[in-house]
Amino acid sequence: MSELTLTTEGETHVVVKRRFAASPEAVYRAHVDPELIQRWCLGPEGWTMPVCINEGKPGGKIRYEWSNGKGAGFFLTGEILELDPPHRIVHVERMHMPDPTADNRVVTTFVADGSGTLMTMRMSLPDAATRRAMLATGMERGIEASYARLERLSGWSAAS
Amino acid sequence: MQPAESLDRTLAALADATRRGILARLALGEATVSELAEPFAISQPAISRHIRVLSEAGLIVQRVVGTRRPCRLAPGALSELDQYLEMLRGALTRNYRRLDQLLAKQAKGKDKNP
Numbered sequence: 001m002s003e004l005t006l007t008t009e010g011e012t013h014v015v016v017k018r019r020f021a022a023s024p025e026a027v028y029r030a031h032v033d034p035e036l037i038q039r040w041c042l043g044p045e046g047w048t049m050p051v052c053i054n055e056g057k058p059g060g061k062i063r064y065e066w067s068n069g070k071g072a073g074f075f076l077t078g079e080i081l082e083l084d085p086p087h088r089i090v091h092v093e094r095m096h097m098p099d100p101t102a103d104n105r106v107v108t109t110f111v112a113d114g115s116g117t118l119m120t121m122r123m124s125l126p127d128a129a130t131r132r133a134m135l136a137t138g139m140e141r142g143i144e145a146s147y148a149r150l151e152r153l154s155g156w157s158a159a160s
Numbered sequence: 161m162q163p164a165e166s167l168d169r170t171l172a173a174l175a176d177a178t179r180r181g182i183l184a185r186l187a188l189g190e191a192t193v194s195e196l197a198e199p200f201a202i203s204q205p206a207i208s209r210h211i212r213v214l215s216e217a218g219l220i221v222q223r224v225v226g227t228r229r230p231c232r233l234a235p236g237a238l239s240e241l242d243q244y245l246e247m248l249r250g251a252l253t254r255n256y257r258r259l260d261q262l263l264a265k266q267a268k269g270k271d272k273n274p
Contacts, residue, residue: 036262
């Protein structure tokens with residue numbers, strides 16, 4: 001079972017680790033090829049990514065737009081800072097909700113682990129105002145708060 | 161922002177499927193330890209250990225009624241930061257399950273995507 005781990009580091013960083021049953025090359029490619037990103041990087045059920053731009057080179061632009069098909073949506077822009085295929089991606093990103101959030105620098109590494117890959121993603125935590133905006137955007141929060149919490153907790157227990 | 165140590169304790173408490181199941185049950189209302197143990201194929205002492213972890217993380221509170229120790233969710237137990245991290249965890253969990261499937265398809269060479 002390859003459940004992700006999510007830990008905080010200091011007060012400003014969060015580190016996500018996840019194992020995949022595929023080579024670092026395949027997992028890396030799924031993080032830089034827009035046609036692949038568009039098929040998995042979708043968040044909650046029911047959301048789609050109608051626009052997915054990732055120029056896949058240092059200095060290249062990133063733009064992802066998500067929609068829930070019911071009028072709600074938001075987008076992310078960013079720039080790729082470093083690419084070291086298939087080991088490491090460094091990029092900066094910000095959400096537009098619609099005001100842009102502070103830049104989040106993200107370092108993602110892919111390390112061979114047996115026949116699979118251990119991915120580690122180290123990102124900055126958004127500040128309190130940004131978190132409020134993200135929660136208010138309705139991503140997983142479009143319905144009444146207590147019901148949303150119950151649904152999420154139940155989903156977890158069923159899925160784990 | 162609350163101290164990182166307290167946040168780590170919350171995340172550690174939430175990292176276990178049984179404990180998330182207990183929280184999901186308590187979201188419906190107060191429950192006794194034996195009621196909480198019912199849906200799980202584990203012993204009551206094991207459930208009690210999970211309840212202690214959740215209680216120490218400040219996620220649930222217990223009161224004493226005679227010999228019973230009913231549990232409920234602690235009011236405001238999950239801070240805005242916790243809620244954000246939960247949201248992030250939920251979104252990433254779904255994303256990576258989809259990525260698992262995509263990678264599995266590619267490995268079989270049956271990926272129809274041009």
